[in-house]
Amino acid sequence: MTTSAAGRSFDALIIGGGHNGLVTAAYLARAGLKVMVVERRAMLGGAAATEEVFPGFRVNTGAFDAGLFLPEIYTGLRLENEGLEFITPEAIAIAPQTDGPALTLWRDPVRAQVEIARFSKADAEKYPAYLRTVARFAEIMRLISVQTPPSIPQLHAGELLPWLPVALKTKRLGNRQMMELLRLLPMPVSDFLDEWFDTPLLKAALASAGVTGTPLGPKASGTAFMLLYQAMNAGPAGFRASRFVKGGMSRLSEALAQAARRYGAEICLGFGVARILLDGERVTGIELDSGEQIAAPMVVSSAAPRHTFFDLIGPAQFDVRFVREVKTIKSRGSMARVNLALIGVPSFTGAPPGDRAALGGHLLFCPSLESLERASDDAKYGRFSQQPFLDAAIPTLLDPSLAPPGQHLMTVNVQYAPYTLQDESWEQACDRLGERVVETLASYAPGIQELITARQVLTPLNLEQTYGLTGGNIYHGEMGLDQLLFMRPVAGYGRYRTPLDGLYLCGAGAHPGGGVTGIPGYNAAREILADLKSRH
Structure with missing residues (x-):
């Protein structure tokens, strides 16, 4: 050494x-x-690193949301003293369509409600109550997350004392809401959202948080739990915690x-x-x-x-x-990553062109719960999705320091991409996956191919080899x-x-x-x- x-x-x-x-x-x-x-x-x-993948570009090669x-x-730990700054986007997410208006889920719940009303007045009326429900249950999840689980079945009384705040908070929900939480945790996220809303695009955008990083589709049991997990720290204004690290x-x-x-x-x-x-x-x-x-x-x-x-x-x-x-x-990897260097901001169908506020959060490409479920079906049989669900971001809209002047980065999480392919190796399939992602993006942003100057594809196998993620599973x-x-x-x-x-x-x-x-x-x-x- x-x-x-x-x-x-x-x-x-x-x-x-x-x-x-x-x-x-x-x-x-x-x-x-x-x-x-x-x-x-x-x-x-x-797996939360920033690397110079392309000359002059600082790319979040793993996680991009903190x-x-x-x-x-x-x-x-007084991390503010170490210069750590977060960027909180105005829009938690935008969900473009190939042939219709994009849906922007603003962090401001009133603004989001107005946006949803463009698609369904009934869904807009229910959205505030939905946010309150998710926030209430996500706070219980947050309290549970910072406790040490008790030793089961060798339970010791002293291990339960730190759980009293969780018990009290849960008790304050009231009997009806306590039962609702217990009912919700094992539910498919699709069933949960079907109970609330009618708009396919809205349900798909919300459901995306329940399947991110998992091999499961929205009809799988337990995906409603993941939706609540992703909402920890979101507070009453958001269905999903989302903020980026400056730099x-x-x-x-x-x-x-x-x-x-x-x-x-x-x-x-x-x-x-x-x-x-x-x-x-x-x-x-x-x-x-x-x-x-x-x-x-x-x-x-x-x-x-x-x-x-x-x-x-x-x-x-x-x-x-x-x-x-x-x-x-179980450690099945299901996500790949495609990073793109761009010479401009793509124009998405139905979205305000170049709108930094609307495009500054997550970009969700999944038009319906059915399309999200079909994307997961391919992976069950050892194939990457031919119509993948894409969860992307253009971080340079809010943080220009990540790219050379006038240029941009697009980071794309790709689901579903199984760790083990049935008929080929990832070495053989890697480029085709990258091409499929670009083709999918082009259906929402015509002409994006002309903006791409460089591309990096990270398969689940790459994630395991580079970051030590067993099976390519990000969790x-x-x-x-x-x-x-x-x-x-x-x-x-x-x-x-x-x-x-x-x-x-x-x-x-x-x-x-x-x-x-x-x-x-x-x-x-x-x-x-x-x-x-x-x-x-």
């Missing part, structure tokens, strides 16, 4: 320099621990790293971890790819659970039941109801601890799950410090 860490010892080693690992590092260092973060890549951010990032972390997503990780360093943490880039070192069932440190070792009585992994347990340790160190449960963690494991709370990553180990003494999880594979929230890292740090306190 050569990092000065070789041969030294630390109180805690953090595997992975993504936002969750950095959150954990900052809080542990703030508590006085000697902490080092070890990151395989030469840059921070993990709306779910926990406000308590921002204030608690690109890497600025979030850079600010977290600066905060961690401020508290004394060290960060080592460009060094992969080959294995976690053990003495019996106790962690003793890590060995780097170079063969050099760093000692610590505690290792905290922000990597995917399967990679942590099987690749960095090995199944032989765990009992048969635990190995079986880790093997059965480190699917977020079905059977893989949440005390069952995330597996039953019995939902409290960030593992079967090995001194090994903890702090990534999206732990409660509450994926998205750029910082919550798994935040919660894990709290539990680690509680364990240390109980030992002294």
Whole structure:
């Protein structure tokens, strides 16, 4: 190596320099621990990084929306002092059509209601009540997300005390609303929205939050839960939390790293971890790819659970039941990414040309629930969608610093793209996927092909190879109801601890799950410090 860490010892080693690992590092260092973060890549951010993919363009190659990032972390770590700024678009989303007016869902609920009335006065009248319902239930979800799941079935009374605010908040809903929440969680998002609205374009735009990053279509059970999850932090004005990081997503990780360093943490880039070192069932440190070792009585992994347990340790160190449960963690990748460099802003059918306010949020290309469901059908049989659902953004409309003067970026999440293709490899299919995405965009924005100067396609396989996302799943494991709370990553180990003494999880594979929230890292740090306190 050569990092000065070789041969030294630390109180805690953090595997992975993504936002969750950095959150954990900052809080542990703030508590006085000697902490080092070890990151395989030469840059921070993990799957929320900003890279110069095209000359002069700063591209968010992974996540591009930080709306779910926990406000308590921002204030608690004083990230404003590190120059972290968020951009809050006026429009949460716009849904263009190929042959009709676009629907803009403004952050201002009154303005959104006026917009919806252009399509249906009845739907517009119901929209405020819908937002109140989603906001009320999403706040319960937010409270649950920052708690540590209880140990089930070995339940301890002390583990329930932190859940009292959740219980009280839920009780205040009233019996009818409590039952409605319980009814909603396992529902297909399509059924939930059919109960509220009639306009196909509105229902599809709202439903998109329930399937983002999942292999599921809107008719699948549990997708209504994901809609509520995506609404955490949205408040009463929005169906979906949405805000962007000024300067690109890497600025979030850079600010977290600066905060961690401020508290004394060290960060080592460009060094992969080959294995976690053990003495019996106790962690003793890590060995780097170079063969050099760093000692610590505690290792905290922000990597995917399967990679942590099987690749960095090995199944032989765990009992048969635990190995079986880790093997059965569902982690099907379903999303690809296409990044486009543009010499101008595309003109979308039915949308105000060049309107920065209307086009500054998410651009949703899914005309109906039926089209969203059909897009998911292809993936069930090992094919990428021929009529894909696209969730895009043109971040340069609100942040010109990401591209050369006068030029723009378009970032497109593509669903559905299965990790394993039936009749070909992703190496063979990659270019065709990129072409299919551009063709789909052209049906909404005629002439967009002439604006494209460069294109990057990231398949689920690329996401796994580059960012360590097992199976290409952006959440480190699917977020079905059977893989949440005390069952995330597996039953019995939902409290960030593992079967090995001194090994903890702090990534999206732990409660509450994926998205750029910082919550798994935040919660894990709290539990680690509680364990240390109980030992002294």
